[in-house]
Amino acid sequence: MKLLFEIRPVEHLEASVDYYRGLGLEPLGWPDDDTVLLAPPEGEATIVLVRDPAEAALGSGGVYEVGDVDAFFDGHAELDWLIAPVTSSIGRYAVFADRTGTCVRLLDRDPHLGTGAADTFSMYAMAG
Numbered sequence: 001m002k003l004l005f006e007i008r009p010v011e012h013l014e015a016s017v018d019y020y021r022g023l024g025l026e027p028l029g030w031p032d033d034d035t036v037l038l039a040p041p042e043g044e045a046t047i048v049l050v051r052d053p054a055e056a057a058l059g060s061g062g063v064y065e066v067g068d069v070d071a072f073f074d075g076h077a078e079l080d081w082l083i084a085p086v087t088s089s090i091g092r093y094a095v096f097a098d099r100t101g102t103c104v105r106l107l108d109r110d111p112h113l114g115t116g117a118a119d120t121f122s123m124y125a126m127a128g
Contacts, residue, residue, distance in 0.1 A: 001064040007048045009056035063105040
C-alpha cells in the first residue's frame with residue numbers, strides 16, 4: 001500500500017482552508033463545494049479537507065493506493081469492509097477497518113485527473 005494523502009473531515013471548510021494556508025499549504029482545487037485538496041507550493045497533495053458527515057463518522061486518516069481497489073476487495077473478503085468499492089469523482093474508493101477499528105481508505109485514481117503526471121493531483125480532491 002502506498003500513502004497518497006490524508007483526509008480530514010471538517011465542519012467549516014473555508015475556515016479550515018484559511019488555517020492550513022497559514023501553515024503554508026495552498027488549495028490545488030475545489031472539485032465541489034464540500035471538498036478541497038491542499039499541497040505545499042510546487043508540491044503534491046498532502047491533505048484533503050472534506051465537509052461530509054459520512055467521512056466525519058469515519059474520522060481522519062490516510063488514503064492508500066493498492067493497485068486495483070476492486071481486486072483488493074475481492075481478494076480480501078475477510079477484512080471488515082465499511083464501504084465496498086464505489087465510484088467517486090476521482091476514482092474507485094473503498095474503506096475497511098483494521099483490527100483496532102481504524103479506517104483504512106483505498107483509492108484507484110481516475111487516470112483523467114491531474115496534469116498528466118501519473119502520481120500528481122493538480123485540480124481534484126476526494127469527494128466524500
